[in-house]
Structures are given as structure tokens and as C-alpha cells.
Amino acid sequence: ASSISKIANLEPSVDPKAELYIYPDGDSTRLVYVTEVNTLQPTLLRTRYFIDANDGKIVFKYDILNEVIGTGRGVFGDTKTFETTASGKKYQLKDTTRGKGILTYNVHNTETLPGTLYTDSDNVWEDPAAVDAHAYAIRTYDYYKDRFGRDSIDGHGMAIASAVHYGARNYNNAHWGGTHMLYGDGDGTLFAPFSSDLEIVAHELTHGVTEHSSGLVYFAESGALSEAISDIIGNDIDRTNWDFGKVAYTPNIKGDAIRSLSDPVKYGQVDHYSNLYPDPNNEDYGGAHINSGIINKAYYLLAQGGTFHGVKVDGIGRDAAVYIYYNAFTNYLTSTSNFSTARAAVIQTAKDSYGENSIAVTSAIKSFDAVGVK
Ligand SMILES: [Zn+2]
Structure with missing residues (x-):
């Protein structure tokens, strides 16, 4: 027994x-x-x-629990469908068809986890932030499975828990919390509810992937590497353009974003190692969200190509570039890796995947030369 x-x-x-x-x-x-x-x-x-x-x-x-399809409107009014679970006379916002489950909780504007698993009487879900969190966690799970063969955050089907209405009302942030993805409601002007943005959902989930692979320390260059891979995956999941976080950010202003991979300086980041933000005050975890622009730019040059600081890089396309970055970051980086380690890891992964004399290797080298990382 x-x-x-x-x-x-x-x-x-x-x-x-x-x-x-x-x-x-x-x-x-x-x-x-x-x-x-x-x-x-x-x-x-x-x-x-x-x-x-x-x-x-x-x-x-x-x-006795049963998998069914629920429906609901997201933050921006679009109707979505997603797997839920029938239990007795109620439904739960729980998908048991992927890994060990995808579960969506309401933390009721507190910081107390896990909150309550959403339930509903007719499987038509009324909370838009929860609808988006659930549907986009499913999308991100599928992205990792289909593109890289990865089974969830830890590679072994780890349950994906999302907590919406995290923190005080108007809370302007989202986090990977170690067990849950946590989404604030936003103040409605600077940010819409954070779960409304697929790119942010993929960014936060990728912090979990990083924790369970390289374990990059969230400070200085290793912290900036963690930010960069989260932005790269966040940007890759819908491939609309080279911006990151364009949906939840300033919902009343069209065309802007949190960060740009093609032009990091546009949103206050740096894009060359000679401009590395030294951060004497330890602000922003030693410049994690500022210096990540250097790696984001190297990735953009590898994928799309271009001439930067006099170095011409031939683009190898998004498929090859994201494959190389995902594998470099999960297979070769460790908790204390810096930008130089990342350069070596990306070049090595290009060799592993496309051969010693491939264009991918040449472009990987040049992309890091262009942003001044040796
Ligand atoms: Zn982040």
C-alpha cells in the first residue's frame, strides 16, 4: 500500500x-x-x-478529475481556449496534459503563496489576467517542448504555477519566484497586467529554466546573461519584431517596448562592452537589465546580421541563432559565467551544431567581436 x-x-x-x-x-x-x-x-x-x-x-x-477545454477572454479582450480540469461540479484552472501540470492561482493582491487555485462553475473564465497567465504558460511550455525538446522548467516536467494579482494593486512588476511565476496587476498606465504579455511570461519562465540549468547568479555579468537569455526567448516566442515586452508596457501607447534587441540604447541599455555599466552602487543587480543589451545585440547580429562598430556579421536566421543560444546557455554556462564565457559557449555550440568551418561559427565570433566581448 x-x-x-x-x-x-x-x-x-x-x-x-x-x-x-x-x-x-x-x-x-x-x-x-x-x-x-x-x-x-x-x-x-x-x-x-x-x-x-x-x-x-x-x-x-x-x-476522477477530468481534462476539459475551457474558454475565456484575456486582458485585451481576445477569446482563448485552454486545458482545464473538471472536478465534481466545478472546473479548475489546471492543465494536467503537460508535464506535471500547469496551474494558475489567485493571490488576491497579497504576496502570500501559493494563493488559491482558480475554480469556476461553467468553465468560462471571467478573470482576464488569469486567462492570459494560463494560456501563455501553456504556449511557453509548448515552445520549449517543440523547439528544444525540453519538458518544462527543470527538463523533467516540473509543474508550472502562475500567480496573478501578485502584490499590492497597481504593482508594476513580474518575477520568477523559484516555485511560481508572479504577475503584478500593473497601474494601467505604465503597465497592463503583466500576464497579458506572452513575451513577459516566456521571459519569467526562462528565469526558471536558467535556475535549473546554469544557475547564473543574478548579479553583474552573470545577472546580465540571465536577463539576456530571458529576453531572447521572450522575443523569439512570437517573432513579431526585435523588441521585447511591447504588449503590457504602456498599453495606451503603440509601438514602444521595454527593450530592443536590435537597438538596446533606444530603451536605456548599453550595446557595447566598452560602455559596460560599472554600477558602483550595485543598482539594478550590478546592471543586469542594462548590460544585458550587449548580449541581446550580439544575439540580434548573429540572427539577423548587420555591420556594427565596423564588424560585418552574416545573419544565420532566428532558428539557428536561438538554438545555439539555448544550448550554449543550458549546456555550457555555470553560475559564475561572465560575458567572455558566454562568447566561448556560443562559439562552441555553433561548432557542435553546425561544424568547425560553418558560417554559424564565423558569425558567432564576429557577433561578439562587434559588441566588444573577447
Ligand atoms: Zn528578468
């Missing part, structure tokens, strides 16, 4: 009861108790067990 002992520390949400049944077993029958384990916290569970009345062995068990 190992299954029983595993769940013994859960609090039942319904008083357990057991009824005797005759269970057909091949040509004969068994006397079984039928019972249900039903918990809400810490995990939602509803499993029916058939237990042999004589020896206590589990004869059969199955999940």
Missing part, C-alpha cells in the same frame, strides 16, 4: 468512507472496498481506489 502511505500526510477535504463491492477479476470475483481520496491542499487530488477486502492490496485505482 505504498500509494496510501504517500498520501497519508494530506488532509482529506471530504470525510473518507468505504463501501463493499463485488469486483469481477478474470473468471472469479473479489470482495473489495471502494473508497475515494479527496484533497484540496497541498495538491488537488481525487482518486478512487478498489481495495481487496481480504489482503488490503489495491486492485484498481483511477483519477
Whole structure:
């Protein structure tokens, strides 16, 4: 009865009861108790067990929770569909078809996790921030699976939990919190609810991927590398242009964004190592969001090509460039890697993937030369 002992520390949400049944077993029958384990916290569970009345062995068990398709409108009014779970007379904002699940919680403008798993009576979801968080977590999971063969944040199906309405009302930020992606509501002027932006969702989830691969320390150059790979994946997921974070940022102003990979200086970043922000006051985690512009620019040059600081780079396209960066960052970087390490990792991955004498290798070298990283 190992299954029983595993769940013994859960609090039942319904008083357990057991009824005797005759269970057909091949040509004969068994006397079984039928019972249900039903918990809400810490995990939602509803499993029916058939237990042999004589020896206590589990004869059969199955999940009563059911996967269904829900629908709802996002922050900007668009209708989305997504996997949810039917449980009794209610539905939960929980997709159990991907990895160990994608779950969306309401933290009710607090910072207290995990908050409450969203439930709904008709599977038409009324909270736009939750609809977007859920649908975009699913999109990002699929992106990682389809493009890189990665199964969720840790590569082993780790459950993806999103918490919306995080922090005080008007809270202008989003975070990867180690177990959850946390989305503020935004003040409506500088930011719309953060989960409304697929690129931000992919950026935050990628911080989780980084934590579970290289473990880059979030400070100075290693912190800027963490920011850069999150921006690169965030930008790649919809490939509309070379900007990052254009949907949630200043929702009433069209055409602007949080950062630009093609022209980092446009939004206050630096784009060349000679201009590395030294950050004597340790502001911005040692310039994590400022110096990431240098790596973002190197990535842009590798993908798109161009001449920068007198160095001409032949673009190899988004598919090859993002493949090289994802693999370089997850396979070769460690917690204390700096820009120089990243250069070596990207060049090595280009060799691994496309061969020693490939254009990808030449362009990888030139892209880092162009931004002054040796
Ligand atoms: Zn970030």
C-alpha cells in the first residue's frame, strides 16, 4: 500500500468512507472496498481506489478529475481556449496534459503563496489576467517542448504555477519566484497586467529554466546573461519584431517596448562592452537589465546580421541563432559565467551544431567581436 502511505500526510477535504463491492477479476470475483481520496491542499487530488477486502492490496485505482477545454477572454479582450480540469461540479484552472501540470492561482493582491487555485462553475473564465497567465504558460511550455525538446522548467516536467494579482494593486512588476511565476496587476498606465504579455511570461519562465540549468547568479555579468537569455526567448516566442515586452508596457501607447534587441540604447541599455555599466552602487543587480543589451545585440547580429562598430556579421536566421543560444546557455554556462564565457559557449555550440568551418561559427565570433566581448 505504498500509494496510501504517500498520501497519508494530506488532509482529506471530504470525510473518507468505504463501501463493499463485488469486483469481477478474470473468471472469479473479489470482495473489495471502494473508497475515494479527496484533497484540496497541498495538491488537488481525487482518486478512487478498489481495495481487496481480504489482503488490503489495491486492485484498481483511477483519477476522477477530468481534462476539459475551457474558454475565456484575456486582458485585451481576445477569446482563448485552454486545458482545464473538471472536478465534481466545478472546473479548475489546471492543465494536467503537460508535464506535471500547469496551474494558475489567485493571490488576491497579497504576496502570500501559493494563493488559491482558480475554480469556476461553467468553465468560462471571467478573470482576464488569469486567462492570459494560463494560456501563455501553456504556449511557453509548448515552445520549449517543440523547439528544444525540453519538458518544462527543470527538463523533467516540473509543474508550472502562475500567480496573478501578485502584490499590492497597481504593482508594476513580474518575477520568477523559484516555485511560481508572479504577475503584478500593473497601474494601467505604465503597465497592463503583466500576464497579458506572452513575451513577459516566456521571459519569467526562462528565469526558471536558467535556475535549473546554469544557475547564473543574478548579479553583474552573470545577472546580465540571465536577463539576456530571458529576453531572447521572450522575443523569439512570437517573432513579431526585435523588441521585447511591447504588449503590457504602456498599453495606451503603440509601438514602444521595454527593450530592443536590435537597438538596446533606444530603451536605456548599453550595446557595447566598452560602455559596460560599472554600477558602483550595485543598482539594478550590478546592471543586469542594462548590460544585458550587449548580449541581446550580439544575439540580434548573429540572427539577423548587420555591420556594427565596423564588424560585418552574416545573419544565420532566428532558428539557428536561438538554438545555439539555448544550448550554449543550458549546456555550457555555470553560475559564475561572465560575458567572455558566454562568447566561448556560443562559439562552441555553433561548432557542435553546425561544424568547425560553418558560417554559424564565423558569425558567432564576429557577433561578439562587434559588441566588444573577447
Ligand atoms: Zn528578468
